[in-house]
Amino acid sequence: MKIVFLILITLSLHSSDILTSYRINGINTIEKQMDFELTKKEYWSAYIKDIDTTFGYMESxxxxxxxxxxxxxxxxxxxxxxxxxxxxxxxxxxxxxxxxxxxxxxxxxxxxxxxxxxxxxxxxxxxxxxxxxxxxxxxxxxxxxxxxxxxxxxxxxxxxxxxxxxxxxxxxxxxxxxxxxxxxxxxxxxxxxxxxxxSDEVKKGISKEILVSILSQLYSWRYSWLFDDIDGYLNFYSEGFIRFDGMKFERFKKYKTRVFKKIEKKTIIFNNINVIPYPNTKNIYQITFKELYKSDTFKFSGDKTLVIKLDKTNSMKILTEK
CATH class of the missing domain: 2.40.440.10 (L,D-transpeptidase catalytic domain-like)
Structure with a gap:
């Protein structure tokens, strides 16, 4: 499956550039390009085109x-x-x-x-x-x-x-x-x-356009995390962010800045993703997924929850996470 996906990505890009990069730099450069492709709306629009989004994007x-x-x-x-x-x-x-x-x-x-x-x-x-x-x-x-x-x-x-x-x-x-x-x-x-x-009828028929935007931004957040772009990463957070344990944004910012300075090779994989509009709210969505995180100094495998709000431009801001 990984080989098929790699071939599809290669065909959608400049093949000679990819092959040259692979010849000179090895697989890491191609992996980075594939991670970047997952941040694009075009990928997610094609992926969820025929998926039932009655209640949101559901994998679980x-x-x-x-x-x-x-x-x-x-x-x-x-x-x-x-x-x-x-x-x-x-x-x-x-x-x-x-x-x-x-x-x-x-x-x-x-x-x-x-x-x-x-x-x-x-x-x-x-x-x-x-x-x-x-x-x-x-x-x-x-x-x-x-x-x-x-x-x-x-x-x-x-x-x-x-x-x-x-x-x-x-x-x-x-x-x-x-x-x-x-x-x-x-x-x-x-x-x-x-x-x-x-309180009344649960919303149905969720906009694929909005879901595509959220999914591409979720993977842009991941991309910033993978490649130690602290400014890009923190830009996804609301200034009113409070983590599940009570950590507020300024303290969270200092903590993540220290972590990112380690410049470690990381593996971050998301599975069982669900994106659901939150009842009785406007532009607030709950995102849940299984996360596998591995670096030289830390490993985690388990459930992750983000609650996000879309602003007027549909940019997502994380309100809280666990």
Whole structure:
């Protein structure tokens, strides 16, 4: 596959220049050129041309759950054999007693946001009968929630009481009837299911043009990182940036400047990329991916999250990251 990709890149460039550079300098120069090609809109426009972007650019999630709090519904979409998101089921749902986005512990609101399902609970886990036969634990509060100072925990998708009475609302969770949650459990794999909660209808049919712009900028950010361009790298960050651990922009800038001065050979690979517009916001997107980073002094392999905002020229600025 790598050889095929190299051939395609070579054909799209000045072949003699590439071959001469390879003859004189070896593979490193060609790798740099290939990394640069990944920053171009032309590459991403061709790559996602036939990809379903109903909910954004998705590599990791064949199952999407959308919750419309206004209509009290939970909808399931799954990718069909053509890799197109197909509507599968609509479930009536109970949500938080109080309208609006969850801000703090005990406010009786269901959060608005994008969440992974981190765990499944059942009777085998000693799940209280109040939550029915099953419960799916969500990742609330996520990185963007914490950036905005939201708190609380224990936001689940769960069933209805099997032994108790209940009101027609929750303390912030999403509740569906027990037959439906068992049906949902039979359909989805929680590791490849994403939950998007909005106050009303979840946005669909995301602009490919915007996604191309974001993906090319994501790889421009990576390119600056790979080749120690500290000014180019930091230009992707908002002055109001706060990292997941509370590190603000000026301290982050000094830290990254020290790191970049090492001028190390680095490997940085992104897989399982997802770019999703954030509910109830304008021009804010969540980007998640698996990152492999390796240098002489540091190695990392794991999940990465960026929350970005597009300015009037669609230039991305990173608000927070983890």
């Amino acid at each position: 999630y064949p199952n999407i759950l959308t919750c419309n709090k206004e209509n009290s519904t939970l909808n399931l979409y799954t990718k069909d054999s053509n890799n197109t998101y197909e509507f599968k089921n609509k479930y009536s749902a109970y949500t938080g007693k109080i309208k609006g986005d969850k801000l703090k512990e005990g406010d009786l609101k269901t959060p608005v946001g994008i969440y992974k399902i981190t765990k499944k609970l059942s009777k085998e886990n000693k799940l209280d009968s109040f939550y029915g036969p099953l419960a799916f634990v969500t990742s609330y509060p996520n990185t963007y929630d914490k950036y905005r100072g939201k708190n609380g925990h224990g936001i689940w998708i769960h069933g209805l009481p099997t032994e108790q009475e209940r009101d027609e609302f929750t303390k912030g969770c999403i509740a569906i009837d027990n037959t439906n949650i068992e049906c949902l459990n039979n359909i989805i794999d929680i590791e490849n299911t994403l939950l998007i909660i909005n």
